[in-house]
Amino acid sequence: MSQPKSNRASVGSVQCENTTLNLLKANDFVAKAIKDKLLSHNILVLNVCSSPGSGKTTLMQETGKRLKNKLKLGVLVGDPETERDAIRIREAGIDCLQIVTGGMCHIEAQMILQALDHFDYKDLDILFIENVGNLVCPAAFDLGEDYRITLIATTEGDDKPKKYPRMFLTSELMVVSKSDLLPHVPFSIDAVTKDAREINPDLDVISISSLNGEGLDQWCNWLQEKVKQKKSQ
């Protein structure tokens, strides 16, 4: 191995090495490998993040019902344990592979790269990566995606963006889910949008209800627009 680039200076009986060793270098390297692997197939890769229980899997099911005849969709879904989410998504007619993280609080790029060896992705228009429910750790791990999408349910409270700034800073779209509950919960879409756009002024915001279908056309249009952009790149 070559000598690291560093300034050596003796301090008393110790020798110093000033370095810039990035702890996430391995993950970023693998994320780049994923991008390279998918490049020639023009697949839109979306990393879907949220707290547990804000409706990621239900949104995948509803998206499948509405778009499966127009677009070829695939989902890689991460959970610490069980295959339950993958079963639900397959029932909606979408190809899906469960990534069991074995207790880990986030998906790392290596897990995606390995999953792609067991998943028929080549003809996909959209590959969704449904991340582990957690607004903290997944924010630090690039999975080679084109865009990150963050869901926030109306039941969670509209103060989440300022509590988890990195997630919202790195997202392209914020989906406010469970909008059917808005009359019953103290949640303001204006307040959450204002807070989130103080962190990320370019953030798109869509409000949806997977239960009554509100906003799902707008969500599907957003997806189709991004697929079109990806194909024309």
Place this chain on the structure above:
Amino acid sequence: MHEISLVRNIFKTLEAEFPDTYQNIRNIYLTAGELSNVQPILMKNAFDAVILDEPKYAKTILHVEVLPVIIYCDDCNQKTPVIQYKFICSICNKPSKNVIQGEELLISKVEFEK
């Protein structure tokens, strides 16, 4: 949340970078941007827990420095700090996502016993 795996990552990184001398490392300086979600006290606790299983690092101390978030404004050509996660230039109030400091997670310095 994943402090234990971060600590193991520190050891893996150092062993790859200094394969012949890593056992002489006595001080590790970690630089963590505010957006990396690393809490110094939790990292140190995790470090102390992991070295119980890694006696070769028993004499090693972890130091963690947290760096504030700084953005760059194209209009003003200035670097300004982000206060309360408002990503706006503190001179002209223009929004900026151009984060030049605050996302890093680096081993910035190591000290070896001679």
